[in-house]
Amino acid sequence: MDEMQSMPDLITCLKRQTVRDFTLYVCVNQPDSWWDDGDDEHLRICRANAELLEFLARECPEAVLINYSSRARGWQGKANGVGWARKVLFSRILDDCDGDEIIVSLDADTTFPDTYFEELIDQFNRHPQCSAVSVPYFHPLSGDEAADRLMLRYECYMRHYLINLFEIGNPHAFSALGSAMAFPAWAYRRVGGITPLQGGEDFYLMQKFAKTGLILCSLASVVNPSGRVSGRVPFGTGPAVGMALDEQRQRYPFYSAASFALVERTFAMFPTLYDSDAETPMSPFLRQQLKTDDLWSPLRNNFKTRELFVRACAEKVDGLRILQYLRSVSSQLPPEEPAVDFGTASIATLDSYRNSLFMKEMRLRCDKKFVGIASQSK
Secondary structure: OOOOOOHHHHHHHHHOOOOOOOOOEEEEEOEHHHHOOOOHHHHHHHHHHHHHHHHHHHHOOOOEEEEEOOOOOOEOOOOOOHHHHHHHHHHHHHHHOOOOOEEEEOOOOEEOOOOHHHHHHHHHHHOOOEEEEEOOEOOOOOOOHHHHHHHHHHHHHHHHHHHHHHHOOOOOOOOOOOOOEEEEHHHHHHOOOOOOOOOOHHHHHHHHHHHHOEEEOOOOOOEEEOOOOOOOOOOOHHHHHOOOHHHHHHHOOEOOHHHHHHHHHHHHOHHHHOOOOOOOOOHHHHHHHHOOOOOOHHHHHHOOOHHHHHHHHHHHOOHHHHHHHHHHOOOOOOOEOOOOOOOOOOHHHHHHHHHHHHHHHHHHHHHHOEEOHHHHHO
């Protein structure tokens, strides 16, 4: 949507790939009502999308173009947005493949190394049991100081969160960016596909992979999505970069190490819960969230070995529940203050701090290699 400025760089990256055996699928989209709703910005986007379709047909004649933008062909009603675009794309790909192909999810504002596809193929060949790859990412600076300040803070929040999950050995330690994930067609079919949400659809898809298989989190290639302001999704990098700094601090705090330790203690208790109920640090939250006082006996009744029971517990207390829990205890365990002041430090200082977290995260990705519930028995 409205990607004429970004698409040429993406096409250049594709043309430079050392692997040439791939097909490009592009969904150009916006609500059909935008053509005639009287909003000048909506009409501009519709016209930009028409220009984009012409550009793609000219520059990528072999690409599969999925047109949800021309007049009378745009999204109808509530079925619209990035979640539906990804669902339509992936469904069309499944129609054209036999199950061995690799689906590489990209956004139009993303660049990547020339060997990116080659490395993905190599890793899936080395690890045929792998359900998905959570690809490392790095947002380039834009040169706009205000936007870069907010982008850097949000990226550091994401890295701080993932680093802490890695350090407590949690199976849900993955990043989920729609521009930075890949998976075999068979694995996508196995999890039942993507849920077409207005935002967060990438997270929920990766969570399905984490519950049913292994996610590879170590990769030499790093993709570079834009850190621009965007209002096309309700949360994520785009909206975060458009927030005031204080609002971002409230919405995306650096949760304390003590709160992650409570998650760690809860997961460590799963084996003993197979024998009898016990109070975990997360139990009060889970009873309230799941609206039940009987958290574990249904799992005990359904899973007759300790190993299967533990996996079921880890599936129940998933990535979403962990995030909700950390938010719920942040009033009792105040978030940490970052090592730099994002309101006053220079962009160079903030970028250096981001880089230090990036390097630490990359080391942890390499050390851990795989995440997901199945990785707990590896």
